[in-house]
Amino acid sequence: MLQNKVQFNLTDSQLAYLSGFIDCDGSIMAQIVSRNDYLLKFQIRVSVVFYQKKRRQHFLTQIQNEIGVGTLRVKPDGMTELTIVGGNTVIALLKKMQPFLRMKKKQADLVIKIIEQLPLTKSLSKNSIENFIKLCQIADQVAELNDSKNRQITALIVQETLKLLNDSFTNKSESF
Amino acid sequence: MLQNKVQFNLTDSQLAYLSGFIDCDGSIMAQIVSRNDYLLKFQIRVSVVFYQKKRRQHFLTQIQNEIGVGTLRVKPDGMTELTIVGGNTVIALLKKMQPFLRMKKKQADLVIKIIEQLPLTKSLSKNSIENFIKLCQIADQVAELNDSKNRQITALIVQETLKLLNDSFTNKSESF
Numbered sequence: 001m002l003q004n005k006v007q008f009n010l011t012d013s014q015l016a017y018l019s020g021f022i023d024c025d026g027s028i029m030a031q032i033v034s035r036n037d038y039l040l041k042f043q044i045r046v047s048v049v050f051y052q053k054k055r056r057q058h059f060l061t062q063i064q065n066e067i068g069v070g071t072l073r074v075k076p077d078g079m080t081e082l083t084i085v086g087g088n089t090v091i092a093l094l095k096k097m098q099p100f101l102r103m104k105k106k107q108a109d110l111v112i113k114i115i116e117q118l119p120l121t122k123s124l125s126k127n128s129i130e131n132f133i134k135l136c137q138i139a140d141q142v143a144e145l146n147d148s149k150n151r152q153i154t155a156l157i158v159q160e161t162l163k164l165l166n167d168s169f170t171n172k173s174e175s176f
Numbered sequence: 177m178l179q180n181k182v183q184f185n186l187t188d189s190q191l192a193y194l195s196g197f198i199d200c201d202g203s204i205m206a207q208i209v210s211r212n213d214y215l216l217k218f219q220i221r222v223s224v225v226f227y228q229k230k231r232r233q234h235f236l237t238q239i240q241n242e243i244g245v246g247t248l249r250v251k252p253d254g255m256t257e258l259t260i261v262g263g264n265t266v267i268a269l270l271k272k273m274q275p276f277l278r279m280k281k282k283q284a285d286l287v288i289k290i291i292e293q294l295p296l297t298k299s300l301s302k303n304s305i306e307n308f309i310k311l312c313q314i315a316d317q318v319a320e321l322n323d324s325k326n327r328q329i330t331a332l333i334v335q336e337t338l339k340l341l342n343d344s345f346t347n348k349s350e351s352f
Contacts (some may be wrong), residue, residue, distance in 0.1 A: 012189045012192075013188045013189060013190070013191075013192040015189075015192075016188075016189040016190070016191075016193040016196070017192040017193065017195055017276055017278075018196065019193055019196065020192070020193040020194065020195065020196020020197040020198075020199070020200070021196040021199065021200055023196070023197065023200075023235075024196070024197055024199075024201035025198030025200035025201070052279075056279055058274060059278055059279050062278070067324065073240075089295035100189060100193055102193075102235055102238070103228075103232055103235050137208075173276040
């Protein structure tokens with residue numbers, strides 16, 4: 001179960017508008033990032049991002065005030081991003097938007113699935129590792145749906161790394 | 177008064193979604209086009225356009241079925257457009273979307289104003305011509321809000337053309 005359940009008080013009209021926005025100028029992402037301090041060496045970073053040109057930044061500020069979360073960033077290319085991260089927050093928002101999303105509904109479904117199953121990947125047990133690799137494969141599907149071009153770490157890389165880690169772990173155990 | 181009043185039976189959620197879509201991947205336009213068969217030689221063509229990549233064309237088809245109007249066109253650059261034209265249709269749609277639009281709300285307000293006042297521009301009277309030029313100036317404002325780059329005819333061109341037309345008309349009258 002997820003802790004610190006996040007609540008969004010948004011009307012259906014607000015959620016539908018935000019869904020139309022995300023479908024066109026947004027992203028629903030699951031990125032695999034390297035995390036040496038993590039037990040499984042990787043993290044699946046989930047996010048919802050609203051994009052807009054800098055001169056329309058105040059519309060993103062409006063959305064930020066409306067939903068009450070998110071970080072606004074101005075990029076060097078003249079674009080502004082409003083990024084919502086964190087499993088609890090992203091799942092709460094996506095579950096509210098799910099009925100209204102159209103073009104990015106698949107991404108939402110998959111990211112929700114990832115967040116729901118992340119608690120099953122918190123140890124170095126065989127099951128936990130296998131579950132984590134499966135979730136990384138789902139993250140690959142999300143990236144594919146997004147035509148993601150800058151992807152660096154795929155499920156295969158995670159699998160290979162964790163295999164090595166597991167081998168060294170097993171060898172160490174056997175050496176006792 | 178407008179004839180043939182068009183009705184859209186859309187829920188607030190549908191309208192809010194479509195507004196989010198139009199705000200990001202859409203256009204609300206008023207283009208001045210040359211029309212030799214028109215009394216005032218020009219027409220203000222109003223339209224609402226939804227854009228999407230060709231491989232997501234079926235989402236535009238879905239919108240077309242939902243709103244019950246519009247023409248779908250595949251462009252050579254791999255984009256698809258769903259275009260809604262005609263004063264009666266456009267004003268009915270924009271008035272429904274008006275409460276939900278954010279980034280293109282100004283364009284909607286101005287295009288509605290143009291359509292409402294077009295009936296006052298149906299003759300060659302001085303008033304009618306003046307009204308028409310004012311509406312062309314509003315069309316210029318809409319184009320400016322849209323960062324329109326391919327604009328060919330502006331209010332100034334209309335004004336110059338109608339001045340010439342009016343002069344020749346006045347001269348002819350005087351020659352009787």
